[in-house]
Amino acid sequence: MIEIYVDGSAINNENPNIPSLGGVGVCIIYNGNKESWRVEDSKVTGYYYTVTNDMLEAPVSGLNLGKTTNNTTELAAIYMALKLTRGLVTNKRVESAVIYGDSQYAGNLVFGNWKPKENKELVAKVKAERENTEAYLGKAFETVTWEYVKAHADNDYNNYADYLAKSGAYKTPEEQVLSFNEWLSSEQI
Numbered sequence: 001m002i003e004i005y006v007d008g009s010a011i012n013n014e015n016p017n018i019p020s021l022g023g024v025g026v027c028i029i030y031n032g033n034k035e036s037w038r039v040e041d042s043k044v045t046g047y048y049y050t051v052t053n054d055m056l057e058a059p060v061s062g063l064n065l066g067k068t069t070n071n072t073t074e075l076a077a078i079y080m081a082l083k084l085t086r087g088l089v090t091n092k093r094v095e096s097a098v099i100y101g102d103s104q105y106a107g108n109l110v111f112g113n114w115k116p117k118e119n120k121e122l123v124a125k126v127k128a129e130r131e132n133t134e135a136y137l138g139k140a141f142e143t144v145t146w147e148y149v150k151a152h153a154d155n156d157y158n159n160y161a162d163y164l165a166k167s168g169a170y171k172t173p174e175e176q177v178l179s180f181n182e183w184l185s186s187e188q189i
Contacts, residue, residue: 008073009165022051023168074103102151111146
């Protein structure tokens with residue numbers, strides 16, 4: 001099983017006079033090995049992306065958020081988790097993936113029965129990515145599911161995804177973004 005923690009961040013999105021800063025964070029746990037991209041140490045790496053002019057800046061993304069808000073960056077985080085899942089399971093035997101996030105809005109739109117009132121085009125793209133991911137993974141792969149986790153609580157992986165999302169929003173240089181172990185140590189101080 002692959003466990004994926006996601007979070008989105010939109011700084012200043014309540015103030016119409018200041019452009020919103022957007023970011024997406026993804027923390028992946030795969031067969032006990034914590035993996036992410038760009039921030040590496042012996043156990044964990046972390047994926048983080050920036051949203052500029054409502055476009056997600058990520059390899060093979062091309063995802064237009066329409067507007068940079070907390071809700072749209074949370075949807076973008078699920079989108080990237082689905083894309084990354086495909087790359088992780090290539091030539092590996094994995095039966096399922098669970099995506100954990102602290103946005104009931106995003107999770108229920110993509111994995112539940114909620115119907116979007118806003119962000120319809122973005123929701124459709126994320127749902128299509130879910131279908132494409134499940135089709136790509138084939139019959140050997142049971143499913144990709146969603147589980148809600150409380151924001152800013154005692155889940156280190158979700159809190160690390162939040163840190164990564166904020167790093168993306170603030171366009172933190174790669175060399176300044178802490179690895180999971182460094183971040184965890186700094187949180188204990």
